[in-house]
Amino acid sequence: MRLPLLALLLAAPLAAQGTVKASHPDLTGVWVLDPAKNVVDGPLQGPSAATYTVGMHGDSITVDMKYTAPDGEMQMKKLWATDGYTWINYMKYQGTDLTLNSVIKWNGPVLAIQTTTDFGGTPVTQAETWTLGAEGKTLTIVTVTSVNGAAYASVTTVFNKK
Numbered sequence: 001m002r003l004p005l006l007a008l009l010l011a012a013p014l015a016a017q018g019t020v021k022a023s024h025p026d027l028t029g030v031w032v033l034d035p036a037k038n039v040v041d042g043p044l045q046g047p048s049a050a051t052y053t054v055g056m057h058g059d060s061i062t063v064d065m066k067y068t069a070p071d072g073e074m075q076m077k078k079l080w081a082t083d084g085y086t087w088i089n090y091m092k093y094q095g096t097d098l099t100l101n102s103v104i105k106w107n108g109p110v111l112a113i114q115t116t117t118d119f120g121g122t123p124v125t126q127a128e129t130w131t132l133g134a135e136g137k138t139l140t141i142v143t144v145t146s147v148n149g150a151a152y153a154s155v156t157t158v159f160n161k162k
Contacts, residue, residue: 024106024109024111025109025132025136026056026132027054027056027061027111027130027132027139028054028055028056029053029054029161029162030051030052030053030054030161030162031051031052031053031054031139031159031160031161031162032050032051032159032160032162033047033049033050033051033067033157033158033159034158034159034160035047035048035049037156037157037158038155038156038157038158039154039155039156040153040154040155040156041153041154041155042145042151042152042153042154042155043152043153044145044152044153044155045069045070046069046155046156046157047067047068047069047157048068048069048070049067049068050065050066050067050068050157050159051065051066051067051162052064052065052066052139052159059081059082059083060079060080060081061078061079061080061081061082061104061111062077062078062079062080063077063078063080064077065077065078071094074091074093076089076091077089078100078102080102080104080113081104082104082105082106082111084103084105085103086101086102086103087101087102087103087104088100088101088102089102093119096119096120098117098118098119099117099118100115100116100117101115101116101117102114102115102116107129109131109132110129110130110131111129111130111131112127112128112129112130113126113127113128113129113130114126114127114128115127115128122147122148123147123148123149124145124146124147125145125146125149126143126144126145126146127143127144127146128141128142128143128144129141129142136161137160137161138158138159138160138161139158139159139161140156140157140158140159141156141157141158141159142154142155142156143155143156143157
């Protein structure tokens, strides 16, 4: 009689754990770059202007990106999910078509994005973290780029919610 009771007592907290989802910040909105707050370490330059329109629906995240960088204006749309699978997006950079393979997950309140691509035979990896400010009005994105497995550059950008 004790064994079924013990199983019942253990099952209730485990069932409750299964229904409680970790709370993640809502990044939904239109985010406009504050270029004065760009911090760059390495040979890259941060964008001079950018607008990210972010939508979150369950585990899915869409980002419409428009930005101006030293090599011109770019627009792209990314679709991701925080499901542990690789998400594929495409972009053209300096005349080269790139396939972006990204895995996205939450590390507590921080969105972590690990992206790999091949640029003309050279492996490139970017590790991004997206952190919402305590007041919900700023979004800080830190992007660390490695080329051929060696550290290449780090760019920190700060966006204000429109």
